[in-house]
Amino acid sequence: MSLFGLGNRNQKTFRPKKNAPSGNKGAQLKRHIDATLGSGNLREAVRLPVGEDFNEWLAVNTVDFFNQVNILYGTLIEFCTPATCPTMSAGPKFEYRWADGVQIKKPIEVSAPKYVEYLMDWIEAQLDDESIFPQKLGAPFPPNFKDVVKTIFKRLFRVYAHIYHSHFQKIVNLKEEAHLNTCFKHFTLFTWEFRLIDKAELAPLNELVESIILAY
Numbered sequence: 001m002s003l004f005g006l007g008n009r010n011q012k013t014f015r016p017k018k019n020a021p022s023g024n025k026g027a028q029l030k031r032h033i034d035a036t037l038g039s040g041n042l043r044e045a046v047r048l049p050v051g052e053d054f055n056e057w058l059a060v061n062t063v064d065f066f067n068q069v070n071i072l073y074g075t076l077i078e079f080c081t082p083a084t085c086p087t088m089s090a091g092p093k094f095e096y097r098w099a100d101g102v103q104i105k106k107p108i109e110v111s112a113p114k115y116v117e118y119l120m121d122w123i124e125a126q127l128d129d130e131s132i133f134p135q136k137l138g139a140p141f142p143p144n145f146k147d148v149v150k151t152i153f154k155r156l157f158r159v160y161a162h163i164y165h166s167h168f169q170k171i172v173n174l175k176e177e178a179h180l181n182t183c184f185k186h187f188t189l190f191t192w193e194f195r196l197i198d199k200a201e202l203a204p205l206n207e208l209v210e211s212i213i214l215a216y
Contacts, residue, residue, distance in 0.1 A: 055141040085112035090161035090204035161204040
């Protein structure tokens with residue numbers, strides 16, 4: 001079973017998988033991620049490879065984590081509906097509202113599936129924008145690249161938080177608990193390694209995050 005798929009199960013992928021950016025270089029770094037993940041060493045899998053460009057590493061991993069969350073959420077779309085999840089929440093204390101600063105400037109309350117739809121559309125637009133995620137080898141990344149990546153990861157974390165708080169039992173029933181936990185461990189170690197998510201944002205899954213970091 002691949003870490004980036006759910007075996008032979010009929011996948012309800014939320015949208016098509018994105019390919020690694022930056023042509024051959026991105027594909028090479030993607031192979032490095034898959035090889036280190038295959039060894040089971042998640043700490044090694046997140047570390048910047050010696051001699052590699054930091055922004056390239058961020059870019060390839062951003063695409064990878066986007067794909068992972070897409071596949072995970074795709075298995076839940078029939079259970080995460082406007083009726084079951086009228087707000088994008090992570091337990092009783094945390095609720096997320098959507099704004100992208102362009103089309104929706106003021107945060108609005110939407111259902112969880114609508115929030116995830118808005119989010120994935122927004123991330124896809126960032127990934128497809130060559131001024132942010134350059135496709136040509138050697139093309140420069142923008143000065144604010146890490147800030148864009150941090151916003152993407154902060155929002156992807158919210159999908160994990162919603163899944164754990166609202167749909168964990170369903171994940172267990174689908175026998176996808178181990179896959180979810182491995183994906184989230186990888187995500188947590190990567191964001192921790194490069195300080196991509198502020199500690200306050202991690203509050204809905206604080207105990208889980210701390211247990212992952214302490215274990216590694």
